[in-house]
Amino acid sequence: MTSEAQQIIGACVRLFRERAGLTQEGLAMKAGISYQYLSGIETGRENFTIGVLEAICAGLGVSIRTLIPTAYDNASGHFAPLVNPSFFRCGVPLPEGLSFEHLRNVLNRTQSVIHRINRNMVAESGETLQNLIQGNNFSGLVSNILADSFHYCSPYKHNHDQRYPDLINPWANNGASGGLEVKTTLRIGKGGESHNGHDGWHVVACYNFTDNGDIQFVHVMFAWLNGHMHDAPDWKYVGSRVNEETGSRRTETFNTTPEGNLKLRDGSAYLDPTKVLFNRWKHPPDRVPPTWSIWSD
Numbered sequence: 001m002t003s004e005a006q007q008i009i010g011a012c013v014r015l016f017r018e019r020a021g022l023t024q025e026g027l028a029m030k031a032g033i034s035y036q037y038l039s040g041i042e043t044g045r046e047n048f049t050i051g052v053l054e055a056i057c058a059g060l061g062v063s064i065r066t067l068i069p070t071a072y073d074n075a076s077g078h079f080a081p082l083v084n085p086s087f088f089r090c091g092v093p094l095p096e097g098l099s100f101e102h103l104r105n106v107l108n109r110t111q112s113v114i115h116r117i118n119r120n121m122v123a124e125s126g127e128t129l130q131n132l133i134q135g136n137n138f139s140g141l142v143s144n145i146l147a148d149s150f151h152y153c154s155p156y157k158h159n160h161d162q163r164y165p166d167l168i169n170p171w172a173n174n175g176a177s178g179g180l181e182v183k184t185t186l187r188i189g190k191g192g193e194s195h196n197g198h199d200g201w202h203v204v205a206c207y208n209f210t211d212n213g214d215i216q217f218v219h220v221m222f223a224w225l226n227g228h229m230h231d232a233p234d235w236k237y238v239g240s241r242v243n244e245e246t247g248s249r250r251t252e253t254f255n256t257t258p259e260g261n262l263k264l265r266d267g268s269a270y271l272d273p274t275k276v277l278f279n280r281w282k283h284p285p286d287r288v289p290p291t292w293s294i295w296s297d
Contacts (some may be wrong), residue, residue, distance in 0.1 A: 002216060009053070012071030016041040016060045019082070021101065049073030053066040061105075061153065069111065073119055080115035081216045083107045083270065086106030091292040092269040094222055095156070095180050095201040096172045101261060102154035103269065107217050109149040114142065115214045126211030135186070142215065155202075156180050164196050188219055188276055191261040197228035197235035197254030204264055208275060220270035223263040225256065234260030266293040 017027050024042070028035040032055055040046030041056070048056075050064075057064050070080070083104060090100050116157060118128045129149040130138045147166045150156045156167040156179075165179035184205045193200050206219040226236040256264065264282065266289055278294050289295040 002044050002071070003047075006041075006047060007072045008075045009068065010042045010044045010046075010146050012067055012074060013056055013060070014068075016062055016067065020060055020105070023161075025176060027056065027059050031055040040166040048076055060199075062088055069116060073116070078115075078119060078212075080108075080112040081109070081210060083217055084272065087272050089269055089271060089294075090193075090293070091290065092267050093224065094269065095169065097136045097155040097169045098180075099154075100269070102150075103220070105153040106146065107220065107270070109153055110142065111215055111284040112143050122213075130209065139184050139186065142183050142205075142207065147182045150180065150182070151170050162192055164198055165200050170229065186199065189265070189278070189281060191256035192225065192235075193225075193256075194235065194254045194265060194266065195231075195252055197237065198236075199230065200225065200229040203262070206276075217270065218272040219268060221264040222267040222269050223260070225260050225263060228254055232259075234263060262287070262289075266295075268294050 012076075017024070022029075022030075023034040023036050028038040031038070031052070033052065038056070041048050041052075053064060053067075057067055060067075060125065063197065073079075082138060085104065088100050088104070090132060094100070094103070105152065114129075121127060121129050121132070125132070129141075133141075138267060146159070150167050151158050155169045155171055159165060159168045165181040167177070167180040168181065177199050181194065181202045182205075183202070188206045190204065190206065192204055196203075197272055201224050204221045205217055206214040206221075207217050210216050225232075226232055228235040228237060234257055236257050238253050238255050240252050262283070265278065268278070270278075271278070271294065283289070283295050
């Protein structure tokens with residue numbers, strides 16, 4: 001007899017499989033089961049053991065503790081937002097070993113984690129997380145979750161919480177340059193900000209809030225930036241300033257130069273044209289942008 005749990009979990013298996021771009025045959029092969037059995041699981045007709053579910057989750061690259069809460073959350077009508085595949089600009093160069101499929105999974109996982117946190121927060125306190133903590137702390141949290149999603153969904157792995165860069169690709173051919181520094185912000189079009197201003201790949205991911213308090217990525221920029229000691233630096237030192245309103249002192253900070261900002265905007269790997277009105281941004285008329293730039297389209 002088909003149970004409600006079988007239907008709920010099976011539907012979520014199908015959702016994760018389709019998100020991952022896998023066919024039933026492909027996932028069944030990864031999980032070591034027949035595609036007919038997998039089809040029955042997805043439709044709720046077949047029962048399954050914990051071992052089978054673990055094998056399916058391993059093939060999907062998600063944990064059971066992610067799949068089960070997501071399944072019941074979806075069944076109650078609360079879905080995590082997904083990025084729009086048509087907003088990816090697949091000609092933009094990415095750091096070595098990173099693909100657009102990796103990036104899609106990274107962004108979706110980050111949005112899903114924030115969604116799960118907010119669902120639990122609302123159930124326990126009636127408030128979403130961003131209503132309970134300061135905006136800069138929330139952006140820092142999103143940055144940490146985004147970095148963690150790169151760790152789980154791409155070749156880029158955690159480096160060290162006190163070292164530069166945030167992530168390292170241990171399989172990269174170019175040694176130390178196979179790293180990635182991660183920043184998130186609510187401010188669309190914002191340039192980079194760093195506490196060290198070093199050479200390397202940087203990603204700046206801009207997000208909006210949805211009506212229910214979840215986040216939705218609208219602009220993701222990648223660029224290799226020259227360090228502040230370079231002959232043509234993409235960073236400028238802005239010091240350690242005191243906030244006039246709060247009296248708190250910021251840590252040592254570097255911001256991107258106008259050229260650094262242009263490099264990031266050239267590298268708009270994901271862009272929602274309904275939210276990012278880049279035609280209003282200044283671009284030097286004599287500058288020849290690279291072929292992948294938003295100004296070359």
